[in-house]
Amino acid sequence: MCEIPLRPLEDKHPVWHSATCPNKPLTGWTHACFLVLLVGDFLEFSLCASVAGSRVEHEGFCPNKLNSNLWVDAQSTCERECSVDEDCADFEKCCTNVCGLNSCVAARFSDGTPAQPDGTGGGNGDGAPASTATCEGFICSQQGATCDIWDGQPVCKCRDRCEKEPNFTCASDGLTYFNRCYMDAEACIRGVTLTVIPCRFYLAGPHTSPIPQDTTVNPTPTSSQEDPMPPTLYSNPHHQSIYVGGTVSFHCDVIGAPRPDVTWEKQSDRRERLVMKPDQMYGNVVITNIGQLVVYNAQVWDTGIYTCIARNSAGVLRADYPLSVIRRADDDFSEDPEMPMGRPFSPADCLAEVDLRVCSGEQHVDWFYDSKLGSCVTFNNGGCDDSRNRFETYEECKASCQREGMGVCALPAVQGPCKNWEARWAWNSLMKQCQAFAYGGCHGNDNNFHTKKECEANCPQAKRRPCRTCRMRGKMMPSLCRSDFAIIGRLTELVEDLDSGLARFSLEEVLRDEKMGLTFFSTKNLEVTIPKIDWSCPCPNITIEENPLLVMGTVQDGMAIIQSDSYVKAITERRLKKLRDAINKKSCEAL
Numbered sequence: 001m002c003e004i005p006l007r008p009l010e011d012k013h014p015v016w017h018s019a020t021c022p023n024k025p026l027t028g029w030t031h032a033c034f035l036v037l038l039v040g041d042f043l044e045f046s047l048c049a050s051v052a053g054s055r056v057e058h059e060g061f062c063p064n065k066l067n068s069n070l071w072v073d074a075q076s077t078c079e080r081e082c083s084v085d086e087d088c089a090d091f092e093k094c095c096t097n098v099c100g101l102n103s104c105v106a107a108r109f110s111d112g113t114p115a116q117p118d119g120t121g122g123g124n125g126d127g128a129p130a131s132t133a134t135c136e137g138f139i140c141s142q143q144g145a146t147c148d149i150w151d152g153q154p155v156c157k158c159r160d161r162c163e164k165e166p167n168f169t170c171a172s173d174g175l176t177y178f179n180r181c182y183m184d185a186e187a188c189i190r191g192v193t194l195t196v197i198p199c200r201f202y203l204a205g206p207h208t209s210p211i212p213q214d215t216t217v218n219p220t221p222t223s224s225q226e227d228p229m230p231p232t233l234y235s236n237p238h239h240q241s242i243y244v245g246g247t248v249s250f251h252c253d254v255i256g257a258p259r260p261d262v263t264w265e266k267q268s269d270r271r272e273r274l275v276m277k278p279d280q281m282y283g284n285v286v287i288t289n290i291g292q293l294v295v296y297n298a299q300v301w302d303t304g305i306y307t308c309i310a311r312n313s314a315g316v317l318r319a320d321y322p323l324s325v326i327r328r329a330d331d332d333f334s335e336d337p338e339m340p341m342g343r344p345f346s347p348a349d350c351l352a353e354v355d356l357r358v359c360s361g362e363q364h365v366d367w368f369y370d371s372k373l374g375s376c377v378t379f380n381n382g383g384c385d386d387s388r389n390r391f392e393t394y395e396e397c398k399a400s401c402q403r404e405g406m407g408v409c410a411l412p413a414v415q416g417p418c419k420n421w422e423a424r425w426a427w428n429s430l431m432k433q434c435q436a437f438a439y440g441g442c443h444g445n446d447n448n449f450h451t452k453k454e455c456e457a458n459c460p461q462a463k464r465r466p467c468r469t470c471r472m473r474g475k476m477m478p479s480l481c482r483s484d485f486a487i488i489g490r491l492t493e494l495v496e497d498l499d500s501g502l503a504r505f506s507l508e509e510v511l512r513d514e515k516m517g518l519t520f521f522s523t524k525n526l527e528v529t530i531p532k533i534d535w536s537c538p539c540p541n542i543t544i545e546e547n548p549l550l551v552m553g554t555v556q557d558g559m560a561i562i563q564s565d566s567y568v569k570a571i572t573e574r575r576l577k578k579l580r581d582a583i584n585k586k587s588c589e590a591l
């Protein structure tokens with residue numbers, strides 16, 4: 001520290017006197033010497049002020065300075081932009097964020113005293129001898145932080161590695177973590193404290209009767225013989241709106257027995273949609289290990305409907321989570337008087353086809369009402385002002401066009417947080433039938449009926465003609481010669497997707513195999529893809545049954561495929577004998 005002599009400055013007009021003549025003021029060269037001393041003191045004072053003024057950095061470290069893997073959490077939303085530490089609060093640093101800019105975040109400290117940016121802690125002055133740094137006796141107060149030596153000093157850093165053994169932990173932030181280490185690491189990154197809380201317990205027994213009121217406080221583990229329960233949401237999906245650059249998350253809080261598998265899709269006009277799975281990152285979209293979807297640094301084109309699909313052996317559930325990403329007021333096109341959004345002046349405008357013309361160079365994402373789906377979806381607006389069926393936000397579209405009661409049957413079954421259990425029925429739009437579920441008694445939705453009869457009366461299947469008999473492309477022998485594979489197997493599992501599926505067979509005999517080497521590799525099981533199928537009238541009509549099936553299909557890129565006109569039938573002794581004779585005689589070569 002600079003020591004500034006204050007004595008000559010105590011008086012605004014000092015008068016100096018000689019020691020020998022106290023009553024006589026100093027004059028001549030003595031006065032000149034005083035001026036030199038005064039100027040020297042002023043320069044020293046100015047130098048100290050300059051040095052003090054240049055130290056504008058706040059105490060502590062940016063998180064990524066302690067650990068190169070510990071970047072500023074994207075939950076900062078990249079909104080609190082800064083250039084230097086002075087732009088932030090006293091306890092914050094101006095650090096690099098995930099958007100490539102700088103944001104104000106809480107500084108990290110090495111111990112109870114503020115850490116210095118150059119890595120030197122308190123000490124005994126500049127001349128103090130350096131000692132070997134050690135973590136012995138060094139305590140990190142932040143949950144999830146551990147001591148490490150950095151630049152010759154013990155510092156606290158967040159853990160960046162956790163064990164892979166699962167021990168699911170329910171935390172006070174409402175999330176479930178893979179184990180306790182993951183919870184502590186999240187608490188450290190966010191600079192908060194998280195505590196372990198009891199996990200919610202869901203009765204997974206028979207869904208045809210309500211839960212008794214005198215259930216035990218600590219429930220016994222459920223047995224493997226319990227009845228399966230189709231997926232049900234714990235809470236209603238809701239629409240969210242954020243500004244560009246923000247972070248948003250959707251939690252598909254689904255329950256069921258066995259535990260449902262959760263995947264996500266974003267609705268688009270593309271025929272094939274990307275299936276997003278847990279523990280994966282897709283651009284700026286992350287699916288966590290608990291099936292939570294997080295959108296980081298959201299942009300306008302992230303606007304849309306994100307669909308959670310949960311499935312188990314008892315059924316499948318679909319829930320839509322709308323997201324609107326809005327530009328800020330200073331550049332929001334809705335503020336431009338030359339671009340009026342307008343609202344439909346009659347319900348007939350909601351039935352108008354979406355306008356996909358390109359009228360200008362400026363394009364953005366808007367919403368329109370899809371009368372076929374009975375809901376609002378996104379489209380790329382090419383700047384055409386005369387289009388009526390277009391809206392800036394999901395709420396505006398829903399308020400204008402989606403009538404009360406419409407779309408009720410498309411809502412997912414919601415259990416709710418209460419525990420006044422009773423059996424209810426909900427229409428499953430994917431399976432096209434009413435399904436029973438356990439309703440907790442509060443915070444459900446309108447897709448909730450007391451009886452199956454009431455459910456079917458309010459949400460009937462669309463009236464259509466009975467399903468036609470599936471027609472195969474050819475008879476048995478021509479189909480055999482035309483196919484890449486022909487097997488006899490038992491159907492062990494059938495996975496139904498929206499318009500496709502997978503059939504898994506336990507092989508009993510391989511009659512023909514041109515491209516997969518099933519016999520050579522002694523394959524016991526075969527997974528067959530059904531690329532396109534209408535599950536309301538499935539062709540081929542595959543159902544899980546005990547009798548073995550004769551399946552013929554093609555192979556594309558090493559993948560077994562059957563089409564709607566493929567030969568799939570129950571095998572009989574007569575058919576099997578005829579096939580074996582034809583194969584032994586090499587009849588296909590003659591054809």
